[in-house]
Amino acid sequence: MRYLCLVYLNEDAVAALSPSDHAALDAECCEYHAQLQHSGELIVGEALQPVLSTTSLCRQGERLLLRDGPVRGGCEQPAAIYLFETPDLNDAIRLASRLPGARLGCVEVRALGSRAPP
Numbered sequence: 709m710r711y712l713c714l715v716y717l718n719e720d721a722v723a724a725l726s727p728s729d730h731a732a733l734d735a736e737c738c739e740y741h742a743q744l745q746h747s748g749e750l751i752v753g754e755a756l757q758p759v760l761s762t763t764s765l766c767r768q769g770e771r772l773l774l775r776d777g778p779v780r781g782g783c784e785q786p787a788a789i790y791l792f793e794t795p796d797l798n799d800a801i802r803l804a805s806r807l808p809g810a811r812l813g814c815v816e817v818r819a820l821g822s823r824a825p826p
Contacts, residue, residue: 710751710793710820711800717787717813719758736808744792749803751791759785784813791820 725733737755744750759778766773778785788809794800797819804815 709796709800710791711797711804712818712820713790713792713800713804713807714786714816714818715788715790715807715809715813716784716816717809718783719785719787720783721812722787733808733812740806740808744790744803749792749794749799751793753788753790755788756786787813 722730741750741753744753760776762776762778764775764777764779766775788807790804790807792800792803794803797817800817800819804810804817807815809815
């Protein structure tokens with residue numbers, strides 16, 4: 709089964725890391741990414757650009773409304789996505805719990821369904 713993991717971080721807290729701590733975190737992320745690729749459990753793993761680069765859209769009838777910034781404000785914003793192929797939710801949670809960013813924020817794990825998207 710496929711599971712999407714959204715890593716949420718506080719961008720200000722990440723920016724406040726010392727250069728050596730930031731480099732160590734980057735190295736740890738790269739190492740775990742390589743392990744996941746080697747195991748065959750990782751389908752996609754990508755960091756997201758900072759929240760200031762976000763554009764949100766909403767349809768109201770035939771009208772399309774665009775807004776700079778995320779759908780929701782808050783101190784934690786999506787920072788990375790991972791798509792895992794695992795036998796079950798427990799394995800997806802095991803993999804997500806080892807994501808280095810999980811220590812600095814939270815990770816949402818969601819199964820991908822077989823139904824058509826809305």
